[in-house]
Amino acid sequence: MNEQVEPAKPTGQQYQIERDGSRAVVTELGATLRELDVDGRPCLDGFGVDEQPAAGRGQVLMPFPNRVAGGRYTWAGQPHQLPINEVARGNAVHGFARWANWQVRRQAADRITMGLTLYQQDGYPFVLDLALTYAVRRDGLTVEHTAANLGATAAPFGAGFHPYVTAGSAKIDSNRLQVPAERYLQTDDRLVPTGTASVAGTPFDFREPRRIGDLQLDLGFTGLRRDNDGWARVTLAGDRRVHLLLGPAYDYLQVFTGDPLPEPRRRAGLAVEPYTCAADAFNNGLGLTTLAPGERTTGAWGVSVG
Numbered sequence: 257m258n259e260q261v262e263p264a265k266p267t268g269q270q271y272q273i274e275r276d277g278s279r280a281v282v283t284e285l286g287a288t289l290r291e292l293d294v295d296g297r298p299c300l301d302g303f304g305v306d307e308q309p310a311a312g313r314g315q316v317l318m319p320f321p322n323r324v325a326g327g328r329y330t331w332a333g334q335p336h337q338l339p340i341n342e343v344a345r346g347n348a349v350h351g352f353a354r355w356a357n358w359q360v361r362r363q364a365a366d367r368i369t370m371g372l373t374l375y376q377q378d379g380y381p382f383v384l385d386l387a388l389t390y391a392v393r394r395d396g397l398t399v400e401h402t403a404a405n406l407g408a409t410a411a412p413f414g415a416g417f418h419p420y421v422t423a424g425s426a427k428i429d430s431n432r433l434q435v436p437a438e439r440y441l442q443t444d445d446r447l448v449p450t451g452t453a454s455v456a457g458t459p460f461d462f463r464e465p466r467r468i469g470d471l472q473l474d475l476g477f478t479g480l481r482r483d484n485d486g487w488a489r490v491t492l493a494g495d496r497r498v499h500l501l502l503g504p505a506y507d508y509l510q511v512f513t514g515d516p517l518p519e520p521r522r523r524a525g526l527a528v529e530p531y532t533c534a535a536d537a538f539n540n541g542l543g544l545t546t547l548a549p550g551e552r553t554t555g556a557w558g559v560s561v562g
Contacts, residue, residue, distance in 0.1 A: 278392040294396055299396065300422060314418060319384060323535045374386055388400070422524070435509075489502075503557055
């Protein structure tokens with residue numbers, strides 16, 4: 257006798273947290289931030305419960321964010337080859353954790369901690385314990401990551417996240433953007449960094465708020481100006497102002513206008529991606545964390561409205 261099996265959601269179990277008018281949904285698959293609303297209005301361009309997180313939407317990027325050129329790097333004198341999952345450019349991109357099933361470690365009404373033991377992967381012969389705590393508050397959300405090396409040898413590590421911010425407009429073209437970054441990452445045709453340059457006098461200077469218009473971006477920034485509390489704030493202003501907040505561990509960010517995406521996603525939200533390291537950090541070392549056996553590292557970022 258055949259029994260009916262209820263169809264699974266593409267991202268597994270859904271975990272909702274809420275407090276004082278703020279609400280977030282985190283998924284079992286990838287510990288992905290699927291939704292974030294404040295006062296009933298989305299401040300992230302998320303995705304539906306029956307959809308996959310296409311184009312990195314809301315995903316966790318560990319143990320490396322962005323690209324590793326050709327998927328190749330050398331660590332402790334040994335060459336490694338990561339799987340190529342950005343086929344068109346021949347790179348490895350955004351790590352492994354976003355496609356793993358994370359487990360709930362702690363949960364309350366307004367916060368949830370998701371955990372994952374990341375075992376050895378092709379090209380990454382290290383074992384990490386990863387934990388993420390999502391906590392909503394009156395004006396938004398704070399996300400804290402922890403990574404610990406469970407292995408017997410030092411491991412390279414970087415953390416990143418891929419939220420798409422929305423300020424309430426149908427498209428980002430009319431929005432005003434402020435990015436408190438002094439420098440941007442120059443790249444080759446595979447979007448692999450080749451150096452850094454000042455934003456002064458370039459189309460990439462958003463140190464003062466200005467309209468995005470038709471500018472197309474898939475660009476890394478660094479040299480962040482920080483407020484007195486040590487945090488940097490990227491602001492997207494439209495029908496309301498939404499801020500992407502980068503704590504002291506996050507010295508890099510990627511801004512992506514989403515031009516290659518199909519409608520209606522194209523330029524519907526602005527990906528503002530907080531990174532602890534630069535793209536291709538396994539090769540260039542920019543911001544890369546070396547975790548000794550038993551060592552752990554932490555960092556925090558967030559989203560606020562107002």
